[in-house]
Amino acid sequence: MSRSDFTVRVGGDSATGGIITTGEIFARIAAYAGLDVYTTRTIPSEIKGGHVMFQARLASTAVWSQGDDLDMLVAFDQESIDRYFKLIRFGGVLVFNSNDGQPPAVTDGVTTYALPLNEIAKSINFQRGRNLIAIGALVKLFGLPFETATTVIEKQLGRKKELLEQNIGALKTGFDYVEKNITPTAPYSLKPRADAPEHDRLVLNGNQALALGAFAAGCRFFAGYPITPATDIMEFLAGEFPRIGGTLIQAEDEIAALGMAMGASYTGARAMTATSGPGLSLMTELIGHATMSELPVVIVDVQRAGPSTGMPTKVTQGDLRISVFGAHDDAPRIVLAPVSVEDCFYQMINAFNLAEKYQTPVIFLSDQDMSVRVQTIAPFDLTRVQHAPRWLWESNGVNQSYARYAITPSGISPMALPGMKGGQYVAEGLEHLPSGAPDYTPEVHFENMEKRARKIRSAASEADRMRLLERFGDRGAPLVILGWGSTIGPVREAVARAQKEGMKVEVLYTKLIFPLPRDQIAEFIAERKAILVPELNHTGQYARMIQAEFWREVVSLRKFGGIPFTTQEIYDRIKQIYAAKCKPKGRGARALPTRRAKKRIIRKS
């Protein structure tokens, strides 16, 4: 059976090792063989022990979400069968470790293949090789070229030659076992993308895309503190920065990390830090300082479920409010949110350009799901890489007095850098005169509050030029979806499905979260019957911001279990709202009672 779209899940206990590796390597082999991949995973926060799951969607067309139903489950243990068997679609396949699990008595349209992984591993005297044996078996089951598999394994695990040989041996053993012992009743084969030449796709995750974006944006100073799921940004740049003269410091805590980045920025460097929720909480005071002292700096927050330590390896979109409002008193800053792995690259460039141009902290909201998701994407368009400069002060040579915080129409004031003669000033956290000298008079504070707010407000004008909006679907549709961040994937697929069934839906994602691109949103939501706002947090943080800004009723669709939306969940809600509010006038037009009708019902009862 040839399919264009295939979802495979690998489950097992992390204590035995290699579950995620199995999934990741298999996904990469598929990617190298010309398929598009989109992966997701759940892992415990502990290093060893606990159930883990890796899911990869493999397709010969572009895919935008992790896939809802399973075409194949690869179960390393009984627990994986117990948990996920019910998710396998009719006609799907279960590959299970017959040394540690049995399929249910009634398999109900699911084909099962037994793979005695422990025994096979024992036979080659390589207990830890179970994952590679499983990969070899999958490669054979999917009819993928064995050479592609060895290429990927060399690239991923090829550091030690001896181990590499052992790994490839295990791969071959798994491959051969299937060849000899399993006759697939329904062989799977996935055709590579017809439009895909061999070497034109990138295979990477959100954190890697983001780190490449930082490099492209001219960032040469990074200070950070280890925190899941942001750490590998620091680890990646730690390897890259020395090659290009960049400076990377692992700081003693997140406060120090942001402090160092701000200190570097004060001298003119493009500087950043990357963290997750708990770190962002610690940085809050310095973010306010960067607003006050007008220092450009980029702060990446890879959102993980909270509050407090929360669930370090689970996704949330719950840091919107702290990013936009987290400060004492009003401390405006710019908040950006990429929508996909690919977008992480481009939005990182925007983040630096906005920080530099508007002399402000920029908070960049990625999330756990996007950060670890391996995806195949088109190579980055490097012609889009441009650097917006900081407005620097220029001495006119004569004895002029420099006003660092001069009140200007745009709110932006030219900045002097240490080393510039005559530009000496103090970057102040206290309220200050244009010179930078502290001052507490009401007029000065009023002027500066206005200046700082005006500056950030004007950044909304960049929305179109910097492509900070993504809009698609049916123009003038009665139902619109307004959203942000990585929920765009399942939304895209759910909308396509709704459209196939005749529903008209239009979608707008704002990558600029603050300041909101007010005009574009106002135009987008005008004259619509319903506005659906999906997001992964408990209170509908974006929805409430939209309601407060536009005084419009929205349907807030919230999910907060620590896992992303499925396409089905979005689709169901579209269908429900559509039936209730968006059907053309006539029969069934009023599925929901109007306010007047409600009153009538109440009176009757």
Added chain:
Amino acid sequence: MPSNLIQSMQPQTRTFELVNLSANDYKSGVRPVWCPGCGDYGVLASFSKALADLRIPPEQIVIVSGIGCSSRFPIFVNSYGLHGTHGRALPLATGVKMAQPELVVVAVGGDGDAFSIGMGHFPHIARRNPDITYLVMDNEIYGLTKGQPSPTSPVGMEKKASPYGTLETPLDPILLALASNASFVARGFSSKPKELTELIKAAMQHKGFSFVQIISPCVSFNDMTQEFKGATLPIPATHDPRDRLAAMKLAEHPGGMYLGIFYQQPRPTYEEKMQSLQDKNARADYDLPEMMSRFMR
């Protein structure tokens, strides 16, 4: 100040030309907000004199501070300044220095800023050893908030926030710096301006992290000027500043407070190590397309 103290100093390699300015030229013109008689005036005077003596151009100096009376310091100096948040002078200063190593970076603050809220950063800057001078004006009290006990206050101090006397043992900044392996550790006194100027110069000429605890009494909430005058004495000329254990013994001296350089042992700076790391791994032809190509399938 004993003659042995600044002999081992090496001339700094600077990329800028030295200037001839008076101590007064290093004042910004903004009038200090300190109480009349505050020790910090003396520190400001000694510091300006040190800058004039070292002939550093004002635009090459960055003074970084946290919060507190003494953290207002950069506002009164004709130089670049970064008046940060409470306790964060050291990370901000590290960022400045690491991004622009040729700048002369001085961090300043008080005992609350350094040893209470900002304490977590102190051992780490000592570990890293960037060429930054840290002047801590120690008055054993929180002055800006009007007189609460600080980490260096003596046990039993009775203040509004400790009406029955403090319970905590004070910490010793010199021992702390020595234990953290700061490469330069010294103590000065605002009432001994000449010695303090020399000490600041020595600290600034030291290549690496130099820490100077400056006794700078608070005349409003903890006026110990006379007591300190009676208690201070110079470090004996026989002391070898390369001997860390001997320095610790001096710091423990129960009979009085030694002034001078306790310890000085240069070692490679953070920025030097970073530079050599970069030199070793630098690849002139490494660019974005190549970095990206590593992710190509």
